[in-house]
Amino acid sequence: QEFEDLKAKGNQYVQKGQYQEAARCYSTCIALFPNQVACYTNRALCYLKLNKTSDAETDCDKALSLQADNPKALYRRALARKMCHKYKLSLQDLIELLKLEPKNTAAQKEMDAVKQLYKEELEKLKKKATAEQESKVRKRMKIEEVDDEDEDEKPRSKISEKLKGQNKSRSGKQPQQSPGSRSKTNNADKKQSRAQKTPVQGQPVAPPVAPRLMKTTPYEFCQAWNSLKSCQGIQPYADILRQISPADLPSVISNKLDGQMLQVIMRCVYEEMVLKGDVDLGYQFLDRLCQVPRFSTVSMFMTSKEKKEVSSVLDILSKTISTAYTSADIVRLKKEYSVK
Known part of the structure; x- marks a missing residue:
């Protein structure tokens, strides 16, 4: 009482x-x-x-x-x-x-x-890390400049003076271009450069091709992934993923995962793997993606549309008979991705 x-x-x-x-x-x-x-x-x-x-x-x-x-x-x-x-x-x-x-x-x-608060905090941390990195680069540049000046101030030997004199005499014998010929050469170079950059009118522009990974390292992966930023479709991204063993995904992506990369990877799994019948591979990538550093943080900002796509993928997986996963694995992934 x-x-x-x-x-x-x-x-x-x-x-x-x-x-x-x-x-x-x-x-x-x-x-x-x-x-x-x-x-x-x-x-x-x-x-x-x-x-x-x-x-x-x-x-x-x-x-x-x-x-x-x-x-x-x-x-x-x-x-x-x-x-x-x-x-x-x-x-x-x-x-x-x-x-x-x-x-x-x-x-x-x-x-x-x-x-929103967490997003603002992450942006501040990112800006701080970038500023610190730029500061380190500037310090290295200053050190290198000082070292270069020290090298210039060293007394010249008699041999170097002699070589300098020989170079001067040789340069005096070389024929000089007239101002007119120089401008013609420059104009020709510019025209050739423009011709190389501009595609022939009427011909279709070739779609971007996924770079071939020489090594599956975080650096190689990021270089290849970022080279496709102007790409409209996702097939080249899927081609990059297919060059990586799903088991290596956490170490290859490392701490470089962000919202845009997560979105593209999930689209690749859905459109280029699961919908095209490669269900087991799609499951393996979704499973290993959960183990990528920063996944738990980045996945919190998934939109309702992105969650719906993941839910659709997992529904297809649950209805497909496979030896690569069980129904318990699908339930676990739904919890990892916070979808129903």
């Missing part, structure tokens, strides 16, 4: 906005019955209102250890983590919550807000 009275009293304090007093009531409840989930989630709410975010997160951790799918604990921990700038962890909680309650509008709204 004492437990129920304290809990009710705590709830009354919450309704009045007296969160410090409410937290004390819930703490006493926890001391009496330490395995009551509601006491931890209620006290977590009080801590959030009192801006004690670490304490709120700890209470939610305890609540989730007692009941892993508790919606209030997931939501309040997401809020606590957001306030602590732990945006990635906050998103993970919200994703789990929306799996339990897809129509939870508050969670969806919160996820949109946290996504």
Whole structure:
């Protein structure tokens, strides 16, 4: 009876906005019955209102250890983590919550807000890393310039002076072009250059061809992938992927995965592999793609259209008999890609 009275009293304090007093009531409840989930989630709410975010997160951790799918604990921990700038962890909680309650509008709204904050944080980190890299390059250039000046200041030997004199005498004997002939030569070179760059009118422009990977290293892969930026179709990208063993995908892409690359890879799997009957290969690429560094981060920003495409691929895989995967593997991939 004492437990129920304290809990009710705590709830009354919450309704009045007296969160410090409410937290004390819930703490006493926890001391009496330490395995009551509601006491931890209620006290977590009080801590959030009192801006004690670490304490709120700890209470939610305890609540989730007692009941892993508790919606209030997931939501309040997401809020606590957001306030602590732990945006990635906050998103993970919200994703789990929306799996339990897809129509939870508050969670969806919160996820949109946290996504934006996380995106801004990643952009700042990217700019900072780029600035640091440029600074290192400038420092190297300065060092090299100083080294070059030191070399120039070394006293010239008699032999070098003699060679210089010989070069001068030879250059004096060479015939010089007249200004007119020089301009004609330059004009001819320009015309030839334009002729080489401009395709013959009426002839179709050849579609881009995927470069051949000499080695399946991150550098070679990125060079080949980026060379197709002006490409309209995705077949050349699929041709690059076919040169890589799916098992090597995490090491080959390394930490270079971004939203655009993820989108193109998934289109390749869907349009150039699965729809063309190469179901097993499509599964292998989707499976290994989950293991690429930064996948968990980048996949959080997948659009509803991209998720729909992944869902379509997995539906086709689930209806196809294969020895490469089981129905449990498909369920696992749906969880990895956060699709139904």
